[in-house]
Amino acid sequence: MHSGWERNQIYNEDCLTGLKRLPDESVDLVITDPPFAIDFTPLRDNYKRHPHLVLGGYQEVKTVDYPDFTRNWMTQIRRVLKESGAAFIFSGWNNLKDILVTADALNLITVNHLIWKYQFGVVCKYRFVTSHYHCLYLCKDNKQRKFFHNARFSSDDRTATGRSKRYADLEDVWTIQREYWHGDMKTPTKLPGELIRKILAYTSEPGDLVLDPFLGSRQVAVISRESGRDYIGFEIVPAYFEFAKNRLAEMP
Ligand SMILES: C[S@@+](CC[C@H](N)C(=O)[O-])C[C@H]1O[C@@H](n2cnc3c(N)ncnc32)[C@H](O)[C@@H]1O
Numbered sequence: 006m007h008s009g010w011e012r013n014q015i016y017n018e019d020c021l022t023g024l025k026r027l028p029d030e031s032v033d034l035v036i037t038d039p040p041f042a043i044d045f046t047p048l049r050d051n052y053k054r055h056p057h058l059v060l061g062g063y064q065e066v067k068t069v070d071y072p073d074f075t076r077n078w079m080t081q082i083r084r085v086l087k088e089s090g091a092a093f094i095f096s097g098w099n100n101l102k103d104i105l106v107t108a109d110a111l112n113l114i115t116v117n118h119l120i121w122k123y124q125f126g127v128v129c130k131y132r133f134v135t136s137h138y139h140c141l142y143l144c145k146d147n148k149q150r151k152f153f154h155n156a157r158f159s160s161d162d163r164t165a166t167g168r169s170k171r172y173a174d175l176e177d178v179w180t181i182q183r184e185y186w187h188g189d190m191k192t193p194t195k196l197p198g199e200l201i202r203k204i205l206a207y208t209s210e211p212g213d214l215v216l217d218p219f220l221g222s223r224q225v226a227v228i229s230r231e232s233g234r235d236y237i238g239f240e241i242v243p244a245y246f247e248f249a250k251n252r253l254a255e256m257p
Pocket of ligand 1: 018
């Protein structure tokens with residue numbers, strides 16, 4: 006049982022419980038990748054990973070419970086977010102509708118509907134290969150939210166063929182490769198560091214508090230710390246929590 010909360014801490018806890026301890030309007034940015042409500046275990050072999058390197062126990066939500074589950078955690082996100090804050094919520098296409106419907110019901114403004122295009126590496130014979138995720142960029146107040154247009158490129162930065170690098174970087178389809186972590190232990194799903202770095206650069210400042218209620222391997226906390234942001238997060242599975250804690254302990 007935890008009490009209180011601290012910046013730069015993660016908690017081995019159900020986020021539906023833990024989020025209630027965070028004060029109203031205390032968080033600058035949410036970056037999160039909630040459970041998808043699909044069964045991951047049978048897919049594991051398809052991902053061409055060695056099962057002994059993938060931590061078991063992934064905590065899923067039943068499809069039938071997904072709308073209530075989504076409403077519960079997103080209500081807390083809205084409460085803890087500052088008026089100047091923003092939330093980036095990743096979703097596969099399967100249960101995207103629940104997140105879209107909930108965002109509208111909670112009066113969150115959709116700033117962008119981003120597509121993260123990645124390589125899946127699985128051949129499908131009878132349908133097209135899934136190679137993208139959705140990422141909703143949401144906010145409470147469109148006038149107060151932060152956006153740093155020149156965060157990564159200036160108008161002078163050009164490719165060899167003269168194209169603007171800044172324009173390309175600001176398009177809403179982001180092609181970023183998955184990280185494989187060959188030979189290392191891993192959780193079944195994780196966001197690439199580059200994806201999180203890009204969100205942090207454009208929409209946050211050093212010292213901002215970044216929340217991930219569904220930490221998994223703790224990518225959001227690790228990259229936030231690397232980028233000089235503060236973090237807080239929750240993970241319900243003890244083995245994932247320990248894995249995440251050790252990753253942070255190894256950081257300089
Ligand atoms: C899709 S994964 C997140 C992966 C993460 N973005 C990363 O880069 O490693 C979702 C995570 O949420 C965790 N989870 C599921 N229900 C939870 C809950 N109620 N509270 C906290 N964590 C939960 C799962 O165990 C899983 O690790």
